Amino acid sequence: MLVYQDLLCGDELLSDSFLYKEIENGMLWEVEGKWVVKGSVDVDIGANPSAEDGDEDEGVDDQAVKVVDIVDTFRLQEQPPFDKKQFVTYMKRLIKNLTPKLEGEKAETFKKHIEGATKFLLSKLKDLQFFVGESMHDDGCLVFAYYKDGAVDPTFLYFAYALKEVKC
Template sequence: MLVYQDLLNGDELLSDSFPYKEIENGMLWEVEGKWVVQGAVSVDIGANPSAEGADEDEGVDDQAVKVVDIVDTFRLQEQPPFDKKQFVAYVKKYIKLLALKLDEEKQKKFKKNIEGATKYLLSKLGDLQFFVGEGMHDDSTMVFAYYKEGATDPTFLYFAYGLKEVKC
């Protein structure tokens, strides 16, 4: 299994169990998330409690909760939304921090194509949700989520160069 960690701080952000598609010249990974139900599991063991005089409310007090699989699996922490000025400031700072971690070849490609990826994200800014890894570090790779037109499940966007592949 492969886990993808934040190159800047080591937080786990994704794994190969969630297939991705490269977009914007390989600068962004697009990953489909899913709403899943967690918690209460209904198990019918064939007993008839009402015939035995028990209340319907008697038993385990489990509550089913709907969560997004990627957010739950990697314990992503939602952040407040950015306006355009805040987002551009974040990206500028992120580019500087990330460029220091990349080898010369990746650095050139990253700097050449990051503007297109940034414009793509800016075009969706009003629809994006912002997440960071479990550690909630100030200087970390941001994960973005939005709903495609008509979709009921979110789509996540990752900066490809901000991820480090680790075999588990």
């Protein structure tokens, strides 16, 4: 199994059990999330409550909750939304912190295409949810989520060059 860690702070943000698609010249990874029910146990023992003078609602309330799989699995922490000025400031800091960690061709490709990825994200800014890793580190990389037209499940966006692949 492969886990993808934030190159800047080490938080686990994704794994290879979630398929991704490269967009914006490989600068961003697009990953489909899913709403799932956590904590629910549905045991079918073949009994028919109405035939056995039972109540349909009889049983234990197991406090099931709906969560987004990626957010829950990697313990992502939602952050307040950014306005355009805050987002541009964040991007400048990300580029400044990330560029020295990239080597050779990767650094050149990053510098060449990060502006296009930034413009893409800016175009969706009002629709984005912002997440950071579990440590909530100030210099950590953001993960973005939004709902495509008519989608029930969120789509997540990751900075590909800010992820470090680790074998588990």
